[in-house]
Amino acid sequence: MGSPTRSRTAPALRAPVSSVPVAALLTVSRSGRAFTTEICADAARFGAIAPEWDALYRASRTATPFQSHAWLHSWWQSYGTGGGGRLRVVLVRRGGELVAAAPLMLLFRPLPVLVPLGGTITDFSDVLLDESRTDEETEAAVTALARAFAELAGTAVIDLREVRPGAAAERVYARWTGPRRRLADSPCLELPAVPMEGLLARLPASRAQRVRAKLRKLDALGIEEREVPADEVPVxxxxxxxxxxxxxEGRGVTPEHLSARFAEHLTRAARTMVASGDARLTEFRLAGAVVAADLTLMSGALAGGYLYGADPVLRARKADVATMLLRAGARDSGAHGRATLSMLRGDEPYKHHWRPETVRNQRLLLARPHLAPSLWLLLARAAGRERAATLVKRARKTEEGGDKG
Known part of the structure; x- marks a missing residue:
């Protein structure tokens, strides 16, 4: 049998959650202001709440596909269990209904930090808020979530990476009364989710003409698109x-994309997300053979091209793969009423051909006063990495200039 569930009732959040021995399911219940807060530390329990999590996810207007239960729970199964992390999923209920949540884990680096589930393969992190309610009810849920964060922060700094501007996590950050800092994180490039003609209208006439020529080339090759149904997703x-x-091959692939755990996670998450409409897997065929494939993740307001692959035969046939994928993504996203077509993280030159808007993610750091030194240490490390990255870029530019001379 597992360890027993521990619960307490009090009018306010006073003692840190971590002072309670961690059980297979750690529950800390509070009756203050009619909210109940639960800290889920058990993977099976996290898996079992999928229906109510997904209902909250769909009621959270700023949520991205990376906050779906399928993505987060699958990530924990493949990455969380062997990495030394401890599950700490915050669940806030009112009248028994889930109204706010934060998918977190506790790590020691070596200082204790609470970070979002998803790791480096996740482009956006956030908390979830039920925004289908009145403004007053939503604000009350934000307050309850902030109080839960304050309790969790009794022994660990909260470090939220890759938070989009306008995310629900910003509302918790705004309520924080202890030491806090906001840093710049990864750049993301975004386009409006409009049909291809709308994207072409954003370009200079000469460039738009070249893109139309590429589209005609793709059509002349006879490349066919096929949306993969959920039961065929694993293959x-x-x-x-x-x-x-x-x-x-031979050009510096991201090593993690070739790992067994990434394949396991992506297969499991994508199958569920395709079935629920939170992902689309498209294959492109030439003469009956699959020559390219693209996985796009989707939420109510955003679609993001997560991963694609293309056979080198397309380069040999002078097919512009980026244009092919963008046309498919723009057509589907515009048809479903989404506002944003995201190219996700990264500032690669080829993305700028489409004149996207650069939107920089944020890193939100929250601490209690007695853990301010830990927060300052994290800030110092971040500043050191930023300086090192700047020096590397400067050195590369110098080398390139020397080569030209």
Missing amino acids: AVGRLLELHRLQW
Whole structure:
């Protein structure tokens, strides 16, 4: 049998959650202001709340696909259990209904920090808030979540990476009364979710003309698109990853994309997300053979091209893969009323051909006063990494200039 559930009732959040021995399911209940807060520390329990989590996810207007239960729970199964982290998922209920949540884990680096689930393969992190309620009810849920964060922060700094501007996590940050800092994080490039003609209208006439020529070339090749149904996703993800490997062979592929745990996670998450409409897996065929595949993740307001792979034969046939993928993504996103077509993290030059808007993610750090030294240490490390990255870029530019001379 597992360890017993521990619960307490009090009018306000006073003692740190971590002072309670961690059980298979750690529950800390509070009756203050009619909210109940639970800290879920058990993977099976986290898996079992999928229906109510997904209902909250769909009621949270700023949520991205990376806050879906399928993505987060799958990530924990593949990455969280062997990495020394401890699950700490914050669940806030009112009248028994889930109204706010924060998918967190406790790490020691070596100081204790609470970070979002998802790790480095996740482009956006956030908390969830039920925004289908009145403004007053939503604000009350924000307050309850902030109080839960304050309790968790009794022994660990909260470090939220890759938070989009306007995310629900900003509302918790605004309520924080202890030491806090906001840092710049990864740049993301975004386009409006409009049909291809709308994207072409954003370009200079000469460039738009070249893109139209590329589109005619794709049509002349006879490349066919096929949306993969959920039951075929496992096999199709395998093809996608193999095409991704071929595409980057000899050109510095991201090693994690070739790992068994990434394949396991992506297969499991994508199957569920395709079935629920939170992802689309598209294959592109030439003469009956799959020559490219693309996985796009979707929420109510955003679609983001997460991973694609293309057979080198397309380069040999002068097919512009980026244009092919963007046309498919723009057509689907515009048809479903989404506002944003995100190219996700990264500032690669080819993305700028489409004149996207640069939107920089944020890093939100929250601490209690007695842990301010830990917060300052994290800030010092971040500043050191930023300086090192600047020096590396400067050195590369110097080398390139020397080569030209």
